[in-house]
Amino acid sequence: MHPGNALNYDYTVAKYFMFATLLFGIIGMAIGTLIAFQMAYPDLNYLAGEYGTFSRLRPLHTSGVIFGFMLSGIWATWYYIGQRVLKVSMAESSFLMFVGKLHFWLYMITMIIAVITLFAGVSTSKEYAELEWPLDILVVLVWVLWGVSIFGLIGIRREKTLYVSLWYYIATFLGIAMLYLFNNMAVPTYFVSGMGDWWHSVSMYAGTNDALVQWWYGHNAVAFVFTVGIIAQIYYFLPKESGQPIFSYKLSLFAFWGLMFVYLWAGGHHLIYSTVPDWMQTMGSVFSIVLILPSWGSAINILLTMKGEWSQLRESPLIKFMILASTFYMFSTLEGPILSIKSVNALAHFTDWIPGHVHDGTLGWVGFMTMAALYHMVPRMFKRELYSKSLMEAQFWIQTTGIVLYFSSMWIAGITQGMMWRATDEYGNLLYTFIDTVEAIIPYYWIRAIGGLLYLVGFFMFVYNIYKSISVGKVLDKEPKSASPMAA
């Protein structure tokens, strides 16, 4: 490249992953909506024999959304942001181009086999790590390929200093690599005994230890996919879209290193009042509270980036998506610590408040930010204007309504359950049978399912808008600097 020449970034792999994001978003959210309706109306369990029950579909929903939708989104943005902040094009290295494509295709193969095996009930039962050992190995390969892509691109960079987003991508890569490896340690039974199913395995850890490792993984997979991976995106896309610099570099530093240090300690809050030693439960609880600082540090840094520019919020639905995402991030990272307080946890654990909490994070923070990122990328990757601003506005409000219905109904359901489980009469006898508590929350299951449906409808509008943008959107002669151009 000669000085002064503009770089031609190569978005081939970013586009692949964008399509994967759309595809898995539809699949994962559609299954999610279906299983939400199953809880309100159980007859829906029998749409596809043994393959249609809530219990078989639930791991498909979580894996589909986390590893299908969100990871694809993170990778789509990585293959876009990575080149731009390192000032190097993937087209310059045929090796990295090959790695990127291999990364994508191996990932697709893994996901397809994962869907088939989960339907068939091949599962290790560990939440968000249900895949059996042969698939775990494929996942590790996919992950290593991503690592090669990250450090390969960094290796040939022109920009010497790593931009904030890159810190977070690196952390996502390292964190998940460590957690996934340790949590999925298992012994394939066929190789020891010479009989039975070859894909079956038994966990390396037993009982309480297994739980400890699982929630150290489970909580921190949330950390390093949902939190860290998405912060990487907002640190790049919000300043770009709004034309504003990040509010404070020092705050970025503080929030990043604080998050790295504190997050993993908090995993113990999944095990409060379980059989793990008391000091671990207390550590989990205390560190969850401390976690508010670095989490809010990032969020405040993001929100203050809009200082003096709040009018953009009114003008641009894209800015709206990003700011609402950050707001939900603050909400969710306040709610989490509250749920980790022992007395609150005693009430809320095992109730529907927990899926409620997860979903205000995933729908609000992760979902909104991922969609905003793709909206921002499309005009630049395809050199076309976004198809419809009013459709974006409508989508925004439909989905926001959906989220509010979701979390508010689950709050009420969770607290109702918790209170009913523990309620006693004047003689100290339990007041309600378990089924009483189930029947009491059916109305909230309906509200939740409708909320989920609204979000899904909004997602279809999003996919339609993207599809129209890349097929009939007005062709742009040059790349937009900041605000993404969108037709009314």
Added chain:
Amino acid sequence: MFSWLEKNPFFFAVAVFIVIAYAGIVEVLPDFAQNARPIEGKKPYTVLQLAGRNAYIKESCNACHSQLIRPFKSETDRYGMYSVSGEYAYDRPFLWGSKRTGPDLLRVGNFRTTDWHENHMWDPISVVPGSIMPAYKHMFSNNANIETAYAEALTVKKVFNVPYDTENGTKLGTWEEAQAEVKAEAQAIVDQMKNQDVKDAFARGEIREIVALIAYLNSLK
């Protein structure tokens, strides 16, 4: 310091990794040996129970049912004695669950019978009106995977020294011995069941998933 790290990706990555990994070393490791110790009198699962446990995992029962009784009066009144670590020493994987859409099952063997489970899995509403649990009728026609369960028992015996074939322990023996053992254990359950298909299949030498699952659920005490 930080601006230097930001220009040296390798050291940056190392620093991030150390900062992340630190918590695991302090929190996860120290009590590992302590937690792995079984309580007195705890026996490993029989092959049939393991097959049932695998069926339980296959259907993700743990998505809606916990197996962890917390030390509150409301829970001990409802489900029985609270959980202690040593009870789970042979649970690979653990099945505590994270959400109770249905009740806790850790001691379900104390208050439900084979007959109840049979009806419940065939048609949940017939025994619990208002239940939102799906029926699991296919477990009455799918065969339990006894061979894989045996492979699992043999594996944990060899690799983790789980005390099979010891005095007062669970008998495992050779594959032929184990099959005879499984058959005898299944016979007792099939005798208490009403479903004719399950009985006929057993007469032909096939053990349905439901039989193994009930063996497992009955063992939870």
